[in-house]
Each structure stands twice: as structure tokens, then as C-alpha cells.
Amino acid sequence: MVRTKEDAQKCCNSSEKLSLPDVVWAEDMAKLTWALAHPARVRIVRLLLNRTSCMCGEIVEEMPLAQSTVSQHLKILKETGLVQGEVDGPRVCYCINKEAMAKLKKLIADL
Amino acid sequence: MVRTKEDAQKCCNSSEKLSLPDVVWAEDMAKLTWALAHPARVRIVRLLLNRTSCMCGEIVEEMPLAQSTVSQHLKILKETGLVQGEVDGPRVCYCINKEAMAKLKKLIADL
DNA sequence: GAAGCGTATCGTATATCGACGATTAACTAT
DNA sequence: ATAGTTAATCGTCGATATACGATACGCTTC
Numbered sequence: 001m002v003r004t005k006e007d008a009q010k011c012c013n014s015s016e017k018l019s020l021p022d023v024v025w026a027e028d029m030a031k032l033t034w035a036l037a038h039p040a041r042v043r044i045v046r047l048l049l050n051r052t053s054c055m056c057g058e059i060v061e062e063m064p065l066a067q068s069t070v071s072q073h074l075k076i077l078k079e080t081g082l083v084q085g086e087v088d089g090p091r092v093c094y095c096i097n098k099e100a101m102a103k104l105k106k107l108i109a110d111l
Numbered sequence: 112m113v114r115t116k117e118d119a120q121k122c123c124n125s126s127e128k129l130s131l132p133d134v135v136w137a138e139d140m141a142k143l144t145w146a147l148a149h150p151a152r153v154r155i156v157r158l159l160l161n162r163t164s165c166m167c168g169e170i171v172e173e174m175p176l177a178q179s180t181v182s183q184h185l186k187i188l189k190e191t192g193l194v195q196g197e198v199d200g201p202r203v204c205y206c207i208n209k210e211a212m213a214k215l216k217k218l219i220a221d222l
Numbered sequence: 223g224a225a226g227c228g229t230a231t232c233g234t235a236t237a238t239c240g241a242c243g244a245t246t247a248a249c250t251a252t
Numbered sequence: 253a254t255a256g257t258t259a260a261t262c263g264t265c266g267a268t269a270t271a272c273g274a275t276a277c278g279c280t281t282c
Contacts, residue, residue, distance in 0.1 A: 026153040033153075037145035038240085042137040049222065056259060069241055071260055090249045090258045101222070108219040111160060111212070149270085167229060177272055182230055184270090201228045201279045 032104045035080035040065060041073050048083065048096045056085075056092045143215045146191035151176060152184050159194065159207045167196075167203045 036042050040063060047062060048054055060070045074094060077083035081100040086093045147153050151174060158173060159165055171181045185205060188194035192211040197204045 023150070023154075026150040026157070029153045030148055030150045033144040034148035037141055037148040039134065039137040039141045040240090042140045042144075043134075045222070046137070057257095060259095065240095066242055067259075068243075068261080072240075075260080085259095087248085087259095090256090092259060105219055105222070108216055111156070111216070151270095168227095171229095176270095178229075179231080179273075180271055186230080187269095196229095198229095198278085201226090203229060 029107050031080055032082070032100075032107060035077055035082050036104075038073065040070070041077055044070075044073060044077065045082065045096065048094060052095060054094050055088075056094060059094065140218050142191055143193070143211075143218065146188055146193050147215075149184065151181070152188055155181075155184060155188065156193065156207065159205055163206060165205050166199075167205060170205070 036045065043063065044059055047059060056071070056074065059074070060067045063070055065073075074083065074085065078085055081097055082104070084095055084097045086095070147156065154174065155170055158170060167182070167185065168178075170185070171178045174181050176184075185194065185196065189196055192208055193215070195206055195208045197206070
């Protein structure tokens with residue numbers, strides 16, 4: 001346990017100027033991480049990564065959620081760019097956006 | 112644009128059994144990513160990574176938020192394990208939990 | 223023990239999330 | 253056109269997140 005002011009100094013001995021990271025960068029990061037900040041969305045992403053692409057209906061089948069709820073999660077994933085949907089007649093074929101995924105991975109890896 | 116059922120088949124040609132990832136794993140991932148799912152928390156984490164440790168008050172100074180709000184974000188970061196706080200007399204010295212950070216990085220990298 | 227400092231917690235208000243069923247929209251096939 | 257299939261959207265509700273000021277707590281110092 002730190003006890004004195006000197007110890008505190010030692011504890012926080014970084015003398016570098018306290019420069020906050022770019023606000024835009026933080027919002028970017030937050031947006032992408034937020035896309036994965038729900039178990040259902042994590043599972044959807046994992047599912048798509050395993051299958052290269054997937055019909056919306058197939059996703060619904062594998063989730064203990066209503067179709068409308070899954071659709072909402074997919075909408076969020078699309079908005080963050082992590083997932084793309086391609087219309088296929090009455091169906092929609094979802095797949096991972098690899099660039100967005102790479103961006104997320106890089107952002108986290110570079111933390 | 113995909114047009115026929117055959118094309119759809121081609122689009123979603125994965126014949127592997129649709130096996131969902133572990134629910135626990137998904138919740139784990141969601142919990143950790145949720146910790147970063149807010150710009151303020153991203154900035155706090157970045158700040159701590161730059162400084163190895165930091166007094167709560169210093170964090171508050173750099174954020175456009177009230178002290179109580181920053182304290183709440185720190186609480187969330189502590190609950191997810193990403194950040195540790197060490198009491199130092201009247202102050203609290205925060206630092207990154209490197210194991211938790213490594214876990215997050217691995218989870219994302221292995222996606 | 224009283225005062226001062228730094229942080230956590232409480233209480234509250236607003237906004238957003240997450241879930242669902244119902245409905246609508248888009249496309250196919252008959 | 254009509255019916256059927258699939259996905260998106262709407263409306264709603266309860267739960268949670270986020271923000272703040274006010275207050276309580278813990279520690280140090282006098």
C-alpha cells in the first residue's frame with residue numbers, strides 16, 4: 001500500500017505531458033467496440049465468421065431471440081460497418097465486412 | 112446482385128454445421144468490449160496506458176465530465192477488470208490491468 | 223478531534239437499449 | 253393479380269446507461 005506523498009510520486013512517476021488521445025479516435029473505437037458489446041451481436045459476428053455468409057433466417061434460427069430483435073442487432077452491426085447485407089430476392093445474405101473487422105482488430109491491437 | 116436460388120446457394124454455400132460459439136465466451140467478449148463502448152472510457156484507458164498510472168483527479172481534469180461521472184466510468188472499468196485502483200491515502204491511483212487487457216486483445220485478435 | 227482534500231456513492235432525470243408482437247415492405251412464384 | 257416467404261420497421265414497455273449535484277466516506281494533517 002502506498003503511504004506517503006513520495007510513494008505516490010513514485011506510483012505516478014510519468015513526467016510526460018498528459019496528452020489525451022484524439023476525441024475522434026475515441027469515438028471511433030467506442031462505436032466499433034459497442035457493436036460487440038452485446039452477447040447476441042458477438043454470436044452473430046462469430047456465426048458469420050464461421051460461415052463466410054448467412055441468411056438472416058438462419059441467424060434467427062440459431063438465436064434464442066425473436067426475428068425482429070435479431071433484425072435490430074443486424075441493423076446495428078450494419079450501421080457500425082462490421083457486417084454487410086446483400087439482398088437476395090426475399091432473403092438477405094449477411095457477411096462480415098473484412099475491412100471493418102480489420103480496423104477493429106487494429107484499433108484494439110494498437111491500444 | 113444475387114438473383115436466383117442457385118446464386119443464393121452459391122452465396123451461402125457453407126455446408127458446415129451451423130454451430131454457435133459458446134454462450135459464455137460471447138458474454139465474456141461482450142462484457143470486455145462493453146467496457147470500451149463509451150468514448151470517455153476509451154479515453155481513460157488510453158490515458159492510463161500512456162501514463163502507467165494516474166490519480167483519479169488527474170483523469171477528471173482531462174475529461175469534460177463531472178468528477179462523479181468519471182468516478183462511475185472508473186467503476187465500470189474496474190468491474191470489468193480492465194483497470195485497477197490502488198488507494199493512496201486520500202487519493203486513488205489507477206492503472207491498467209495488463210492481464211485483462213491482454214485477454215481483451217487476444218479475444219479480438221482470435222475473432 | 224477538526225478541518226481539508228480526494229474519491230465514492232446517492233438520488234434523480236433523461237436518453238437509449240433491448241425485447242417483443244404486429245405490421246409493412248420487397249420479392250417470388252403460381 | 254394473388255399468395256407466400258422473408259426481412260425490416262413500428263409501437264411499446266421495462267431495464268439500463270449516462271449525466272449531474274449533493275452528500276458521505278476515508279485518509280492526512282494540524
